[in-house]
Amino acid sequence: MKKLMFIAVLVVSTLSATAQEVDFGIKGGFNYGATGDLKMENASNDLGDIIDGKEKSGYHLGFFSRLEILGIFLQPELMYTRLNTEYKDFDYKIDKLDLPVLVGVNVFGPLNIKAGPSFQYILSNDLENTELKIGEVENDITVGYQLGVGATLGSLGLDLRYEGAFSDNTAFSEQASENFQIDSRPSQWILSLSYAF
Template structure:
């Protein structure tokens, strides 16, 4: 782990030295989306009962850096994200740390497009408005993706992105008698406002 952190610091320091322009700042905003399906197992029906999650709003806040060389930039971020989903009679809440590493290009004036992997660490997942209990997700760390467009006006930046996931990450009921599972993968739109120091 220490070697990995050293390599990451060395990489970003090297990029920062080579970059024609480097920015650091804060960002935050709203996200709107949902996790995957809720599957309620039913002894009388092997297929069970599958309920699609309904989108709800959430939020995110964190830090970003941006290293630009000849109109192409690398933008690593570290974000705290709250994602909410509604499943008919209760809500599912996930708190996670997102670390997207986006590669972008300035396409026209202040407009840019960007895409890249997003590393996610689940801090907490819980159900609200129900007596059902949910256990931990299968994997604490997963990899997804983000893609979108941005607009930079001086120190202010505006972003619209879509976030999805590459692999399954299921959370199961804490009590065996409840017998349900939730696909915790995010599928959401992200709207952000940033300020570069």
């Protein structure tokens, strides 16, 4: 995974040197979504109840760069993201760093479409409104995807994207008396406002 992130940074650096237009800026906004299922185990260690996470709002903020060559652009970003999910008896909170590397094309006037992988590093995951404790996720670094549409008006940009994940990333309970696990992969809509310097 570290090799993939190194390759992504190397590609961005190489393209920066040959790009016809390079923008840097800040962005932030709101996200709305949830993590995966909560699975409760019964006394025989079989999976009992499976509870869907209820979507809640979160937020994100960070930096982006946009490198355009012949009408196609590469847009790497570094974002801090808070993702919240509501389960029946508690809330689940994830803080992560996202590194999406999106390829896009301008389709009509200020409108564009974009898609690409999103590398995610989980900083922390916690339960709220409960005495239960949860351990760390299985994988600190995972790869997901983002796809969406945007509009650029001068220095301002507006994006609407969907983010998903390719594989499970489970977190387990820390207490033997309370056996449960949460699929921590994100499924969320992302609305962002950006400003290019």
